[in-house]
Amino acid sequence: MNAEIGTVHKEATIFIGLQAESSLFGTIDRLSEQGYDINHFASLEELILAVAEKQPKLLLLETGFEGLNPLKSCKKLITGKDTSSIPVILLLTTAGKIKPAEALKAGVADVLSEPFDEEEFLMRIKRQLDNQLLYQQLQQANDRNHKERQRLHITLHSIGDGVACTDQSGKITLINQVAQDLTGWDEASAIGRPFTDIFTIVNEKTREPQPNPVEMVLQTGKVVELSNHSIIVSRSGNEHPITDNAAPIRDDHGNTVGAVLVFRDVTDEKKYLSEIEYLSFHDPLTGLYNRRFYLEELNRLDTLRRLPLTLVMGDVNGLKLTNDSFGHEAGDQLIKRTADILRQSFRTDDILCRYGGDEFVAILPNTDPM
Numbered sequence: 001m002n003a004e005i006g007t008v009h010k011e012a013t014i015f016i017g018l019q020a021e022s023s024l025f026g027t028i029d030r031l032s033e034q035g036y037d038i039n040h041f042a043s044l045e046e047l048i049l050a051v052a053e054k055q056p057k058l059l060l061l062e063t064g065f066e067g068l069n070p071l072k073s074c075k076k077l078i079t080g081k082d083t084s085s086i087p088v089i090l091l092l093t094t095a096g097k098i099k100p101a102e103a104l105k106a107g108v109a110d111v112l113s114e115p116f117d118e119e120e121f122l123m124r125i126k127r128q129l130d131n132q133l134l135y136q137q138l139q140q141a142n143d144r145n146h147k148e149r150q151r152l153h154i155t156l157h158s159i160g161d162g163v164a165c166t167d168q169s170g171k172i173t174l175i176n177q178v179a180q181d182l183t184g185w186d187e188a189s190a191i192g193r194p195f196t197d198i199f200t201i202v203n204e205k206t207r208e209p210q211p212n213p214v215e216m217v218l219q220t221g222k223v224v225e226l227s228n229h230s231i232i233v234s235r236s237g238n239e240h241p242i243t244d245n246a247a248p249i250r251d252d253h254g255n256t257v258g259a260v261l262v263f264r265d266v267t268d269e270k271k272y273l274s275e276i277e278y279l280s281f282h283d284p285l286t287g288l289y290n291r292r293f294y295l296e297e298l299n300r301l302d303t304l305r306r307l308p309l310t311l312v313m314g315d316v317n318g319l320k321l322t323n324d325s326f327g328h329e330a331g332d333q334l335i336k337r338t339a340d341i342l343r344q345s346f347r348t349d350d351i352l353c354r355y356g357g358d359e360f361v362a363i364l365p366n367t368d369p370m
Contacts, residue, residue: 288352
């Protein structure tokens with residue numbers, strides 16, 4: 001994927017707060033090479049003071065920066081007088097304990113988690129700059145002539161996110177190609193229809209309808225985040241997990257004259273996160289749970305409802321001899337065969353883990369006392 005910036009974003013100013021030993025400095029250098037005006041700051045207060053002077057387009061803040069609580073820092077930026085209109089991207093390191101959902105709930109524009117993929121990193125920055133440009137264009141859409149509206153139409157159909165606009169009554173006035181693909185409604189059929197006719201959004205777990213984000217925006221005049229676990233159901237019944245938000249469209253007098261919903265399909269992202277989560281709790285050789293999962297489950301299961309709790313520990317005799325005599329591939333086969341035998345020997349609800357090397361451990365909740 002090529003994340004080169006477009007001409008419209010050349011020399012866009014970005015303020016950055018990174019840890020002293022951050023792994024992202026190389027990626028940040030790529031931003032400079034592509035024409036962004038990069039400004040590093042040693043403290044949050046220094047960053048905030050510089051906003052009025054340079055008016056950056058984007059703020060990047062890494063967890064651990066300046067030793068501050070990242071959520072409090074983000075909220076300070078999001079609610080600040082000079083910084084509230086500037087998108088904040090929070091960069092989560094593995095050392096941090098913040099979940100992406102918590103950060104999004106706090107109001108950040110986007111969240112990137114370690115390990116950082118450079119191309120994805122650059123693409124997400126460009127997306128935020130695209131969205132910011134889009135919002136600015138939409139604020140003036142009702143006063144533009146036909147030529148300007150055509151230019152806006154081209155921009156909307158060029159970006160990778162789904163975009164739909166409504167008037168003050170909640171009826172669709174514009175829907176780009178991505179939104180058409182995800183909803184199953186073509187532009188001619190969607191224009192003039194109520195938002196709820198075109199967009200069916202449900203909770204992926206409860207299957208209950210989600211609150212109408214456009215209606216909430218029109219009532220409050222504030223940006224509204226889509227609820228977690230949101231799924232859009234297309235006209236043909238296809239489902240896609242989505243994320244992002246809805247925002248008001250205002251006239252020159254600050255009156256809300258409509259709403260814009262900007263969203264994206266996160267199917268691939270969720271699949272990737274699921275794979276990362278699986279790898280973080282499983283041993284790659286045997287497929288059993290790993291030591292990290294064992295320690296967390298041991299604490300979780302240590303309750304009266306789960307007692308008596310039994311631990312079974314064991315190791316493989318002769319693994320080193322097998323490795324030395326027949327090679328590590330044979331040793332791996334011995335470990336995997338042992339894991340298969342253990343799977344067949346324990347109950348379905350028992351927690352079987354490879355603790356490390358040749359050691360295995362099993363947690364047996366609700367076992368009868370001897």
